[in-house]
Each structure stands twice: as C-alpha cells, then as structure tokens.
Amino acid sequence: MASLAFLRDLSSGRWRSRWEQALSRVTTRESLDGPLAPRFRALQIMAVRRMFPLVVLGNIVNTVAICLTFWGQVSTFWLCFWGAAIMIGQSVASPWWGSLLRGGLRPTATARAMRTLVGHVALYSLGWAAVPVLLFPGANHSGEMLLGTVTIGMLCAGGFILSAHAAAACVYVVTLTIAAVVALARSPYAEYPALMVLLLVYAATILAMVLTSARVFMSRIRAEAETERQAQLIDLLLRDFEEHASDWLWEMSPTGHLRHVSARLAESFGMPAKQLQQCSFVAVLGTKLPLDSEEGRRGYAQLKEYLEAGQAFRDVEMPVHVGKELRWWCLTGKPLHDERGQPAGWRGVGSDVTQARRARNELARLANVDTLTGLSNRHHFSQQLARLVPQSPSLLVFLDLDNFKTINDSLGHGVGDRLLRQVGERLRGSLDGRDVLARLGGDEFALLRPRAMEAGERAAFAQHLLDIVGLPYQIDDVRVDVRASLGMAVAPYDGEDPESLLKCADLALYAAKASGRNTYRFFHPMMADNARARARLQQELGAALADEQFTVHYQPQVQVDTGQVIGFEALVRWQHAERGLINPNEFIPVAEETGQIVPLGTWVLRQACRDAMQWARPLRVSVNLSAVQFRSAHLIEVIEQALSDSGLPPERLELEVTETALIDDHDGAQATLMALRSRGIRVALDDFGTGYSSLAYLRRFPMDKLKIDGMFVRSLDSDTDAQAVVTAIIALAKALRLDTTAEGVETAEQLAMLRALGCDDVQGFLLARPMPGTQVAGYLQHLEAAGAV
Numbered sequence: 001m002a003s004l005a006f007l008r009d010l011s012s013g014r015w016r017s018r019w020e021q022a023l024s025r026v027t028t029r030e031s032l033d034g035p036l037a038p039r040f041r042a043l044q045i046m047a048v049r050r051m052f053p054l055v056v057l058g059n060i061v062n063t064v065a066i067c068l069t070f071w072g073q074v075s076t077f078w079l080c081f082w083g084a085a086i087m088i089g090q091s092v093a094s095p096w097w098g099s100l101l102r103g104g105l106r107p108t109a110t111a112r113a114m115r116t117l118v119g120h121v122a123l124y125s126l127g128w129a130a131v132p133v134l135l136f137p138g139a140n141h142s143g144e145m146l147l148g149t150v151t152i153g154m155l156c157a158g159g160f161i162l163s164a165h166a167a168a169a170c171v172y173v174v175t176l177t178i179a180a181v182v183a184l185a186r187s188p189y190a191e192y193p194a195l196m197v198l199l200l201v202y203a204a205t206i207l208a209m210v211l212t213s214a215r216v217f218m219s220r221i222r223a224e225a226e227t228e229r230q231a232q233l234i235d236l237l238l239r240d241f242e243e244h245a246s247d248w249l250w251e252m253s254p255t256g257h258l259r260h261v262s263a264r265l266a267e268s269f270g271m272p273a274k275q276l277q278q279c280s281f282v283a284v285l286g287t288k289l290p291l292d293s294e295e296g297r298r299g300y301a302q303l304k305e306y307l308e309a310g311q312a313f314r315d316v317e318m319p320v321h322v323g324k325e326l327r328w329w330c331l332t333g334k335p336l337h338d339e340r341g342q343p344a345g346w347r348g349v350g351s352d353v354t355q356a357r358r359a360r361n362e363l364a365r366l367a368n369v370d371t372l373t374g375l376s377n378r379h380h381f382s383q384q385l386a387r388l389v390p391q392s393p394s395l396l397v398f399l400d401l402d403n404f405k406t407i408n409d410s411l412g413h414g415v416g417d418r419l420l421r422q423v424g425e426r427l428r429g430s431l432d433g434r435d436v437l438a439r440l441g442g443d444e445f446a447l448l449r450p451r452a453m454e455a456g457e458r459a460a461f462a463q464h465l466l467d468i469v470g471l472p473y474q475i476d477d478v479r480v481d482v483r484a485s486l487g488m489a490v491a492p493y494d495g496e497d498p499e500s501l502l503k504c505a506d507l508a509l510y511a512a513k514a515s516g517r518n519t520y521r522f523f524h525p526m527m528a529d530n531a532r533a534r535a536r537l538q539q540e541l542g543a544a545l546a547d548e549q550f551t552v553h554y555q556p557q558v559q560v561d562t563g564q565v566i567g568f569e570a571l572v573r574w575q576h577a578e579r580g581l582i583n584p585n586e587f588i589p590v591a592e593e594t595g596q597i598v599p600l601g602t603w604v605l606r607q608a609c610r611d612a613m614q615w616a617r618p619l620r621v622s623v624n625l626s627a628v629q630f631r632s633a634h635l636i637e638v639i640e641q642a643l644s645d646s647g648l649p650p651e652r653l654e655l656e657v658t659e660t661a662l663i664d665d666h667d668g669a670q671a672t673l674m675a676l677r678s679r680g681i682r683v684a685l686d687d688f689g690t691g692y693s694s695l696a697y698l699r700r701f702p703m704d705k706l707k708i709d710g711m712f713v714r715s716l717d718s719d720t721d722a723q724a725v726v727t728a729i730i731a732l733a734k735a736l737r738l739d740t741t742a743e744g745v746e747t748a749e750q751l752a753m754l755r756a757l758g759c760d761d762v763q764g765f766l767l768a769r770p771m772p773g774t775q776v777a778g779y780l781q782h783l784e785a786a787g788a789v
Contacts, residue, residue, distance in 0.1 A: 025215045025218060025219070026166035026211055026214040026215050026218055027166060027167065027218070028040040028041060028044075028218065029111070033222070036222075036225055038102075038108035038109055038110065039106065039107075039108050039225070040218070040221055040222070040225075041108070041109035041110070041111070041113065041114050042101050042102075042103075042107040042108050042109040043164075043221050044109075044114070044164045044165045044217075045097055045100055045101060045109055045113070045114075045117060045165070046101070046107070047164035047165075047217065048097070048117075048161065048162060048164055048165060048168075049094060049097055049098065051161040052093070052094045054161070055090070055161060056090050058153075058154075058157060059086060059087075059090050060087070060090075062150050062153070062154065063083050063086050063087065065146060065150070066079075066083075066131060066135075066146065066147075066150065067079050067080075067083050069142065069143055069146050070135055070139070070143060073138075073139075073140075073143070074134075074135065074138075078134075082127070082130065082131070085127055086127055086128075089123070089124055089127065093120065093124070096120070097117060097120075100113035100116060100117060101113075114165070114167070117165065117168055118165075118167050118168045118171055121162065121168040121171055121172050122171050122172075122175065124172075125158070125171065125172045125175035125176055126175060128151075128154055128176065128179075129175050129176055129178070129179030130179070131147065131150070131151070131179075132147050132151050132179050132180055132182075132183035133179050133182050133183050133186070135147055136148075136183035136184070136186070136187055137183065137186040137187045144187075147183075151176065151179070151180050151183075152180075152202070154176060155173060155176045155177065155180070155202075155203070155206060156206055158172050158173070158176070159172060159173045159206045159207070159209070159210045160209075160210070160213065162210070163209075163210045163213035163214050163217065164213075164214065164217045165214070166210065166211060166214035169210040169214065170207065170210065170211075173203065173206055173207050173210060174203075174207070177199070177200070177203035180199055180203075181196065181199060181200070184196055184199060247264075247349055247350060247351045247352070248262060248264040248265040248268050248349070248350050249262060249264075249265065249347070249348075249349055249350075250265060250281065250331075250333070250346075250347070250348055250349070250350055251345065251346070251347045251348075252281045252345050252346040252347070253345045254343055254344060254345050255280075256280045256281060256282060256283075256307075257277065257278070257279065257280055257281070258276050258277055258279065258281050258284075259277060259345075261273040261276045261277050265350070268322070268329075268350065268352065269284065269288075269322070270322045270323050271284075281346075282303070282304060282307065285300065285303070285318070285320065286300060288320040288321050288322070289318065289319070289320060289321075290319050290320075290321060290326065293319050295317075295318070295319065296318045296319045296320075299316055299317055299318030299319075300318055302316055303316050303318070303331060306333075307346065310335050310343060311335075312333065312334040312335065313331070313332065313333055313334075314332045315330050315331075315332060316330065316331045316332070317329070317330045317331075317353065317357070318331075327352055327354045328352070328353050328354045328356075328357040329350055329351065329352060329353065330350070330351040330353045331348060331349075331350050331351075332348050332349050332350075332351075333346050333347065333348025333349075334346070334347065334348060367379065367380075368380035368383075370438070370439040372417055372420060372421065372439070373420055373421050373423075373424035373439045374421075374424070375424050375427075375428070375437050375438050375439045375445075376436060376437065376438035376439075377438060377439065377440075378438065378440045378441060380438065381436060381438035381440065381446055381448070382498065384436045384448065385436075385448055385498040385501070385502070386498045388434070388436070388448060388450040389448075389450070389491050389496075389497070389498050389501060390496075390497075391450065392450050392451060392452070393450075393451065393452040393453075393490070393491060393492065394448055394449060394450045394451070394490070394491040394501075395448070395449040395451075395453055395458055395461070395488060395489075395490055395491075396446070396447075396448055396488065396489045396490075396491065396501050396502070396504075396505045397446065397447040397448075397449075397462070397465065397486055397487070397488050397505070398444065398445075398446055398486065398487040398488070398505045398506060398508070398509040399427070399444070399445040399446070399447065399465065399469070399484050399485070399486050399509075400443060400444045400445075400484065400485050400487075400509055400513070401423065401443035401444075401469075401482050401483070401484050402482065402483045402484060402485055402513075402517040402518060403482070403483075403517075404416065404419075404442075404443035404482065405443075407419065407480060407482060411478060411480070415475050415476075415478060415480065418475050419473055419475060419480055419482065420439070420443065422473050422475070423445070423469060423473075423482075424437075424439060424445070426468045426469060426471075427445060427447065427465070427468075427469070429468070430464065430465060430468065431447075432449065433451070434450050434451070435447060435448065435449050435450075436448040436450075446505075447465075449461075453490075458488065458490070458522070459520075459522075462486050462488060462520040463520070465484070465486060465520075466483075466484055466486060466518065466519070466520060469482070469483070469484040470482070470483050470484065470518070483517060483518035484518065485509060485512040485513045485517050485518065485519060485520070486508075486509065486512055486519070486520035486521070487505050487506060487507065487508030487509025487510065487511065487512050487520070487521055487523070488505060488508055488520060488521070488522050488523065489501050489502075489504035489505040489508060489522070489523040490522070490523070494523045504523040504527075504528070505523065507523060507527040507528060507530075507531050508521045508522060508523040508524075508527060509521070510527075510531070511524075511527050511530075514589075534590055537582075537586070537587055537590050538590050538593075538594050538596075540576070541587065541590065541591055541594070541596045541600075542596065544574060544576070545596070545599060545600060545603065547577075549574060549575050549576060549577065550572055550573065550574055550575070550600065550603065550604075551572075551573050551575055551772060551773075552570050552571070552572055552573070552604055552607045552608055552611065552772075552773055553570075553571045553572075553573050553770035553771055553772055553773070554568035554569065554570055554571070554611070554621075554770060554771055554772075554773060554776050555568060555569045555571060555763050555768060555769070555770040555771075556568050556763065556767060556768050556779070557569060557620075557622065557741060557761050557762070557763045558761060558762055558763065558767050559760065559761055560751075560754060560755045560759055560760060560761060560762055561755075565619060565780070565783060566619065566620060566761060567619045567620030567621060567622060567654065568612075568619060568620075568621055568622070568776065569621075569622040569624075569656075569763060569770075570604060570607075570608035570611075570621055570622065570623045570624070571584065571624075571770045572584060572588075572600065572604045573770075574587055588626075591626075592626055592627070592628055595628060597626045597628050597629060598626075598628060598629050598632060601624075601625060601626055601629040602629075602638050602642075604623060604624075605623050605638065605639065605642050606642045606645065606646070607773075608621050608623050609621070609642045609643060609645070609646035609648040609653065610645075610646045611773040611776070612646070612648055612652060612653075613646050613647055613648050614773075614776075614777070615776060615777065615780065616777060616780055616781075617780065618649075618652060619652070620652050620653070620654050620682070621648075621652065621653060621654070622654040622655075622656055622684065623653070623654070623655055623656065624655075624656045624686065625655050625656065625657050625661065626661070627657075627658060627660045627661035630657055630661035630669070630672065631661065631668070635672060636672070636675050636676070639653075639655075639676070639679075639681065640679070649680070650679050650680035650681045651680045651681075651682070653681050653682070654681070654682040654683070654684055654704070654705070655676060655681060655682070655683055655684070656683075656684045656685075656686040656707065657683065657684075657685065657686060658685075658686050658687055659685065659687075659688075662701060669701065670700060670701055670702075673701050673702050673703075674702055677702050677704075682704040682705065683702065683703055683704050683705075684703070684704060684705035684706070684707050684739075684741070685698075685701075685703050685705070685706050685707065686707045687707065687709045688706045688707055688708060688709065688729060698732070698736055698738075699736075703736075703738055704738065704739060705733075705738055705739040705740065705741060706729060706732075706733045706738050706739070706740050706741075707740075707741045707742075707743060708726055708729050708730075708740060708741070708742045708743065708759070709743060709744075710742075710743040710744020710764070711744075712725050712726050712729075713726070713742050713743060713744045713745055713750055713754070713764070714744050714746065714750070716749075716750050716753050716754070717747065717749040717750055717753060723753070726742070726754075726757060726759075727757055730757050730758050730759055734758065739760045739761065740759050740760045740761070741759075741760065741761040741762065741763065742754050742759050742761070742762045742763075742764075743763055743764065744763075744764050744765075745762045745763065745764030745765075745766045745767065746764050746765050746766050747766060748766065750764075750766070751766060
C-alpha cells in the first residue's frame with residue numbers, strides 16, 4: 001500500500017512538494033527563513049568549527065596509524081603525499097571556514113559560503129575515500145581490520161560532526177560509503193554479499209541519523225531565534241510601556257523592597273528612584289493612604305493578605321495621595337520563584353485609574369440620580385426603600401402634579417422642565433435628616449421619611465407639602481400656578497415590605513386624584529377593595545361589549561319658553577348579568593383609562609342614531625364623546641358610517657364634548673370641530689364652568705351650545721355664587737350667539753330661575769328621568785296627548 005501511495009505521489013507531482021517540505025527542515029534559505037537565513041548558515045558553520053579540535057586529533061591518530069601499518073607495503077611517496085595532504089587540509093580548514101563568516105558578534109554566512117564548505121568537505125572525503133579503495137584489496141588481515149575500523153569510524157564520526165550542515169554531511173557519508181563499497185567489491189570479500197548489504201544498511205542508518213540530527217539542530221536554532229525575537233519584542237513593548245503608558249511596572253525583592261525602579265514608577269510615587277529602592281513597597285503605600293478612607297484601608301489590607309499568602313492578585317484598587325492630589329491606583333501582581341521553587345519576590349503592574357474611577361463614580365451617580373432635577377431616581381429610591389423600610393416605621397408619600405400635561409403643552413416643555421426643577425427644590429427644602437426624595441418620572445415625586453410620626457404630624461406634613469408646592473412659580477416672565485395630589489402609606493401598618501407599601505401609596509394617590517385633586521389621602525384598606533373591584537370591572541367591560549350588556553337610555557331636553565321636547569340626550573347604561581344596573585360614573589372612568597371607551601362610544605353612537613330614526617318626530621339626539629374618542633383619527637369616519645347606516649340626517653345629531661378633549665391638541669380639535677359642523681352636525685360644550693372655561697376656547701372653537709353643569713343648577717336656589725356663575729354663562733352664550741342647556745333641573749324653583757335668566761333648554765329629573773329607548777315613543781305620545789309636544 002505504501003508503494004502504491006508513493007507511486008501515486010510520484011505520478012501526481014506531489015513528491016516535489018513533499019521533498020521541498022523535508023528539505024526545509026534540514027536547510028535554511030531566504031525564501032524560508034527570510035533575513036534570518038544568513039545567521040542560520042553562520043550557526044551551521046560555527047557548530048562544525050566547534051568540533052575541529054576533535055577532528056584534528058582523530059585525523060592525526062588515523063593518519064599515523066595507516067602510515068605506520070602500511071609503511072613498506074605501498075609506495076612511500078604515496079603515503080607521505082597522502083599524509084601531508086590530509087594534515088595540510090586540516091590545518092587550513094579551520095581558518096578557511098572562519099573566513100566564510102562575516103560580521104562581528106552576530107556573524108552571518110552567504111549561500112555561496114555554504115557551497116564552498118560542501119566542496120571542501122567533498123575534497124576532504126575524497127582524500128579519505130582513496131585509502132580503502134587503494135589499500136584494502138591488497139592489505140593483510142591486520143591491515144584490513146585497521147582500514148575497516150578507520151573507515152567505519154570516520155564514517156560515523158564525520159557524519160555526526162558535520163550533521164549541523166545536512167548537505168556537507170550527506171556528501172561526506174555518501175562519498176565514504178561509495179569508497180567502502182568499491183573497496184569491498186575489489187577485495188576477496190566480494191564473495192560475501194551479506195557484508196555488502198550490512199555496509200549499505202549501516203550507511204543508510206548513519207545517513208538517517210545525520211538528517212535527524214540536522215533537523216533537530218535547525219529546529220533548535222529556529223526556536224532560539226523565535227525566542228530571541230519575542231524577548232526583543234517584549235523588551236521593546238516594556239520600554240514603550242514604561243515611556244508612554246500611564247501604567248508602571250513594579251518588582252519587589254523577597255525582603256519586600258522595590259528593585260528596578262523605573263522613571264515612570266518614581267514619577268507615580270512622587271519620590272526619587274534611589275529613595276524608593278531603599279523602601280518597602282507595602283510601607284510606602286501605607287504612607288500614601290488617606291486616613292479617612294475606608295475603601296483605602298480595605299484595599300491595603302487585601303493587598304497585604306495576598307502578599308503574605310504568596311497568592312497572585314488582580315485589580316486591587318486603593319486611593320493614594322500623590323503630592324496634594326488624591327489619585328486611585330489599581331495593582332496587579334504575581335509571585336516570583338527561583339529554579340528551586342523558592343520565593344524570589346513579586347512582579348506586577350500598577351495603573352493610575354483615577355479618570356476611570358471618576359467616570360465610574362459619575363456613571364454610578366447618573367444611574368441613581370434624576371438628570372433633570374438632581375434628585376434620586378426610581379432605581380435609587382427603590383434601593384433606599386428596601387433598605388430603610390424594614391429598619392424603622394416610615395411614611396411613604398407619592399406626589400403628583402395636577403394638570404401638569406396641560407402646562408407642559410400650553411407653555412412648552414422647557415417651562416415644564418424648569419417647573420419640575422423648582423418643585424424638586426421646594427420639596428428638597430422640606431427634607432429632614434434621613435429623608436429620601438426622588439422623582440419617579442414625569443411629574444411624579446416620592447418622599448420617604450424613615451421615622452415614626454403621629455397621625456396629626458403626618459397630616460400636617462402632607463398639608464405642608466401641598467402648601468409649598470401650591471405657591472406660584474415665576475419662570476422667566478411667566479407666572480405658573482400648579483397644584484398637587486398626595487397619596488401616603490405608613491409602614492409597617494399599611495405594608496411591611498417595599499412592594500406592598502408602594503402599592504398602598506399608589507392607591508392613596510389615585511384616591512386623592514379621584515377626590516378632586518389638590519388634596520391628600522392616606523391609604524385605607526377600602527382603597528384596595530376598590531382597586532380590585534375596578535380591576536374586575538375592567539376585565540368585565542370587554543365581555544359586556546361582546547355580550548351586549550349595554551343599553552342606551554334617553555333623557556328629554558325641553559325648551560324653556562314653550563315646554564316642547566326638542567331632543568334627547570343618549571346615556572349609556574350597563575345591565576350587568578350579576579350586579580344589575582351599574583352607574584355610568586362607576587364604569588365610564590374605567591373605560592376611559594383602558595381605552596375601552598372608544599368601542600363603547602362607537603356602539604352608543606350607532607345605537608342612538610338607529611333609535612332616533614324610530615321616533616315619530618324628527619327630534620335631535622345628543623351623544624357624548626369622551627376625550628379619547630374625540631382624539632381618534634377615525635372619528636369623522638365612524639360618525640359618517642353611523643349616519644349612513646341609520647339614515648339619520650346630520651342636523652339631527654348633536655355631539656357633546658368636554659373642555660378636556662379640546663385643550664391637549666388645539667389645532668387638531670379645531671380641525672375636527674370644523675369638519676363636524678361642515679357636515680351639519682351640531683356641537684355642544686358639555687359641563688361648561690367646571691373646567692378652565694376659557695373665553696379663548698369659545699372664540700377659537702366653533703360651537704353651537706353651552707351646557708351648564710348640574711352642579712351649579714342644583715345650587716341655584718340656595719347659593720348666590722352658583723346664581724352668579726349661571727347668569728354669567730347664559731349672558732356669555734347670548735353674546736356669542738350660542739344656545740344654552742341646563743342639566744340637573746330637579747325643582748320648579750330652579751326651572752323658574754332658569755326661565756328668568758333666559759336659559760334656552762333644560763333637562764333633569766323634574767321633567768323626566770332617563771328612559772330606555774323602547775319607552776321614548778310612549779313618552780312622546782303621552783306628551784302629545786297632554787298637549788305638551
């Protein structure tokens with residue numbers, strides 16, 4: 001199989017690459033070793049020259065022995081000539097080979113010098129090859145023994161001595177082998193072919209050993225060259241490191257004293273190099289530690305533990321004083337051992353990590369600080385909450401600015417950001433001792449007071465926070481008024497762990513906002529029950545839409561002067577399968593929070609349009625639009641589809657919107673209102689007087705009607721302020737040529753006052769309660785029969 005593989009390689013030409021590969025292991029040339037090839041050739045010559053004393057001694061002994069043995073048996077002239085030639089060749093070989101080397105401490109040799117050396121070896125081997133060829137056939141037994149011993153000895157010794165130069169060694173071995181074969185063939189021993197075979201086997205073995213030795217020699221000098229190159233590179237890098245890097249190398253003797261102190265090391269310590277060499281490394285570090293640095297003492301103790309234990313260490317950081325400046329050093333080191341494994345000191349690297357430390361501290365600060373206000377952020381507040389709450393009774397306060405989004409949108413984000421900063425400053429002025437204040441995000445702040453407080457003290461503190469936040473803010477030339485809502489929870493009564501306490505404070509904040517804002521609420525267990533009920537209601541809303549649990553009731557709107565019904569307001573009702581009829585005030589806010597108000601409002605709109613088409617008279621139907629629904633991009637499309645599907649004329653549809661729907665996007669709201677009115681749809685501003693009631697809105701936004709909130713109507717006959725508000729609204733509407741509708745009329749006195757003030761329309765329990773759509777027809781027939789329609 002091996003022969004077949006050899007034949008395949010021979011036929012495919014792969015033998016050439018294999019031959020080149022084998023040759024490269026025992027020889028050197030520029031294509032292989034590059035600029036190191038001349039140096040390697042010189043090392044080959046020098047390796048052979050080092051053996052010259054033994055070569056000369058061996059040649060003298062062999063030459064004298066042959067001359068004495070064969071003196072008188074062969075031509076004396078020939079023996080003298082041959083001996084003289086061998087001796088002269090030996091005497092000139094060493095200096096001649098030395099002349100082949102160039103350079104001083106690191107000599108080199110050319111390829112031509114190597115060929116010259118091979119030629120010299122060939123001549124030398126021919127000189128010794130002549131001895132067995134000429135003398136062995138006619139020699140006696142003692143002469144044959146001498147010649148055989150000398151030839152084999154010269155073959156082995158010469159091959160070994162010349163093995164550093166594979167080509168010279170092979171020439172030498174092959175030449176002497178050929179001579180031995182010729183001598184054996186000319187002698188009477190030619191009749192014994194076994195001798196010839198053994199001779200060739202020995203010669204092949206010697207040749208293989210020569211090549212192996214040559215390969216080992218070349219591998220060694222190449223490895224030494226690579227080691228030297230790496231050492232030079234390391235030395236270069238270390239020099240460059242010490243000259244240009246901010247780091248420095250340190251080395252310590254077994255006694256703990258510094259040695260090999262570089263300029264960089266001396267500069268880093270701020271001490272002369274000679275003084276440093278006389279000091280203990282650990283002692284010098286100890287003198288530079290800040291006295292009040294716990295982290296420095298900890299790092300110094302850690303370093304001493306590593307040194308005493310003889311254990312390598314990495315990245316031991318400690319603060320040090322260098323001159324008048326505080327710096328941070330990072331030390332890495334490993335122990336040194338001598339050839340017997342005994343401790344020989346330490347070596348390592350010191351790094352000035354002051355900038356990295358400052359950057360890390362800044363990153364840590366930014367990770368824990370709100371960048372806008374400079375207060376703690378949510379992450380850091382959560383950490384402090386988890387740390388402080390289990391230790392002592394605590395008060396947790398959630399503070400949320402009321403209507404901050406309106407301020408932000410109307411005055412700009414720059415004013416909003418500066419307002420948040422000023423609020424943070426005012427709250428920071430109320431901190432006491434271990435208090436933790438944070439901005440959780442947006443306009444929401446949190447304050448933790450980790451100490452016991454009486455109930456009255458907690459309430460006074462909450463009112464104090466409301467008072468300082470509620471003071472006017474001056475931002476450039478703009479006066480800003482803002483109020484806040486507070487939710488508070490007390491540990492451990494409301495919760496023993498941070499998560500429970502946060503949840504309770506959040507529920508209390510929700511309750512404060514639901515109570516009209518600008519107030520505070522302490523957590524009560526009922527709030528959790530309400531939250532669970534609200535969550536359950538949220539889950540049931542979706543199913544209620546799918547199961548058609550909602551119905552639309554209608555409350556008539558009556559013209560004050562004539563008493564005639566001019567339309568109905570559509571009011572949604574939820575007929576829950578288990579809980580019965582649910583008040584809209586209970587589920588509408590939940591639907592608005594979750595966005596479910598959009599599909600619910602769309603359903604109410606479509607149902608109201610369909611029901612209105614069933615009425616006997618062409619009365620208007622008023623449908624409430626939530627702020628979320630009003631801002632929907634598909635509102636116009638939904639309304640047109642409802643009108644189209646039901647066949648209701650646009651002028652019979654009136655849409656009621658609140659101020660909240662208008663203030664967030666003025667341009668969008670104006671475009672929507674104009675689109676509605678251009679289609680003949682009427683628009684009423686609902687709950688007027690309870691919000692901003694800005695005259696700018698009435699001038700900018702196209703309206704048809706103002707609806708007076710029932711809160712004022714119910715107090716009309718008992719509260720002079722309510723009378724003044726209603727009077728002003730009706731007068732304003734008349735001035736702007738707008739209709740007015742008063743909601744919540746419950747008494748004849750209220751109706752009489754509204755008639756006297758000039759209100760156009762009214763609705764309320766006095767006139768009729770909201771009724772299912774199926775009862776509208778009967779209600780209208782009853783009025784017609786009574787002559788009120």
